[in-house]
Amino acid sequence: MRAIIILRQSDKDVKYVVFQRLNTGGAQLNHQEIRNSTFPGPFNNLILELSVYRKFHALLGIKNRDKSAIYKEMRDAELVLRYFTFRETWQSFSGGVKQQLDSYIDKNAKEELLRIERALSQPTKTKCTKGGTRVTGRCYSSYGCRI
DSSP: OOOOOOOTTSOHHHHHHHHHHHTTSSSOOOHHHHHHHHSOSHHHHHHHHHHTOHHHHHHHTOSOGGGOHHHHTTHHHHHHHHHHHHHHHTTTOOSOHHHHHHHHHHHHSSSOSHHHHHHHHGGGEEEOTTSSEEETTEEEOTTSOBO
16 A cells, blocks of 8 residues: 655645545545645634634624534635735736635745735724724724733
8 A cells, every 4th residue: 555645845736736636536525625734824714713803704604603603614715815816916817716815824824924914904903992993893902912
């Protein structure tokens, strides 16, 4: 029996191809589920965190996560990734959407997230009564800590 060991440090393209090949039997994974496994890290964690905001789920019509196909199939997370991808690449966009999403999450998997977090929070900032800044319904002090 032949076995291939894939380490966390293994080439991302190798991991992606293996996931694609293993995905031919059993429960099929969609593209976002494969991305979630192939590109772990702070950027993917941010996508997952933003995708479950209560107001975002309300916009998508998600009332109960356990019964929502959008949530179960990570389509909410893919919409967040699409937002970031199109926001930064719309002028030079070419090729298929899947390829662009894969490329964007790969490129940003290890980059500094502060720029992205600031861009997302800018339109929703308001002053808190406690002296911090309210961002998307949460209160943060000027040092970025929760109040």
